[in-house]
Amino acid sequence: MSPLIEIDELRSINGPVILIDARAGADTYQRYLSGHLEGAQHVDLDKDLAVKPEDPAYGGRHPLPPLEDFAKLLGKLGITPDTHVVVYDDKAAAFGGARIWWMLKAIGHKKVQVLNGGLQALINAGVPLSTEPYTAEPVQPYPVPPLYMGTADIEQAGDAAKDDTKMVIDVRESPRYLGQTEPIDLIAGHIPGAVNLPYTTNLDATGKYLPADELKKTYEKLFGNVLPSEVIVHCGSGVTACHTLLGMDYAGIKGPKLYVGSWSEWSRRDLPIATE
Known part of the structure; x- marks a missing residue:
């Protein structure tokens, strides 16, 4: 599907x-x-x-x-x-x-x-x-597993950003990544070693996702020799990163992980910050 x-x-x-x-x-x-x-x-x-x-x-x-x-x-x-x-x-x-x-x-x-x-x-x-609210018939709580699958923590993101066999992708707008502005979090910049691919590059002029084959070319060019399973995606707070993870799935790329804490966590932990 x-x-x-x-x-x-x-x-x-x-x-x-x-x-x-x-x-x-x-x-x-x-x-x-x-x-x-x-x-x-x-x-x-x-x-x-x-x-x-x-x-x-x-x-x-x-x-x-x-x-x-x-x-x-x-x-x-x-x-x-x-x-x-x-x-x-x-x-x-x-x-x-x-x-x-x-x-x-x-x-x-x-x-x-x-x-x-x-x-x-x-x-x-x-x-x-x-304009009418709708409520479905409730059922029993969903039978969930012990953990959310496909996540990465702050240590894994930091290690991956320093490893040439892995990759951290920051999907925020380029001015935020470059430390030129930061409208939400306390400090501007990005995780040293992370690469920038704004989530908006997933979209055409109408706000729909680009064709799957076009997205696939973009992602694979960025990955180079890095395996999808070694890719971690983040944003400001773990929300818009899901937009790019969806785009990757649409393009047939499976395995990248979400760093949920994202920049909002990293920037508050007195860790190295890059602006280049």
């Missing part, structure tokens, strides 16, 4: 599907009520797909929720291991859309797809939006 789904494909799905509207930022529920795909349930990035950290220096600004909490959320949404899930957000999957896709994949869920282009694609296609 492709990690991306187009609007026409969504319309033609035979059988039940759980739709998730996973926005981020202020007043997400009010924005959900102002217009969402009919039948989509609201999920909040900050409240549902992350926990508020006691100290961002240990886990970053968007730590993953405990697995038992995620299991309860999925049960509340009516999601079982056999459920076909389609998710979207209002920023071309760069916020909650790719994050919940990655979280579901990280617990072994098979049938999950992200709507290519997200809410804007629905609007562009003239799909009528609903």
Whole structure:
């Protein structure tokens, strides 16, 4: 199953599907009520797909929720291991859309797809939006594994950035990577040895992912001789990095890991920082 789904494909799905509207930022529920795909349930990035950290220096600004909490959320949404899930957000999957896709994949869920282009694609296609909230019939908490699969910690990211056989990819905008500006975290710059590939390079002018073969060429050129399993992807707080991990999966590249704490953790730990 492709990690991306187009609007026409969504319309033609035979059988039940759980739709998730996973926005981020202020007043997400009010924005959900102002217009969402009919039948989509609201999920909040900050409240549902992350926990508020006691100290961002240990886990970053968007730590993953405990697995038992995620299991309860999925049960509340009516999601079982056999459920076909389609998710979207209002920023071309760069916020909650790719994050919940990655979280579901990280617990072994098979049938999950992200709507290519997200809410804007629905609007562009003239799909009528609903202002009525929707809630699915809840089920038992999801049977989660002991750990999220495919993560890397701060030590692994630091070691990989210094190892020529491994690679750390920073998907933030280049001015943040270069230390020219930092609108969110305390210090500007990047992990020494990390390379920069902004997540926006995954997208075309309409906010949809570029064709899989084009993405594959970009990623493989960047990797060089580094195996995908030796690649770690990060961003500011482990959210938009999932957008690039989704793009890699779409391109047929399996194995790269997510450094969840990302720059929001690294920059608070008195560790080396580069600006070149």
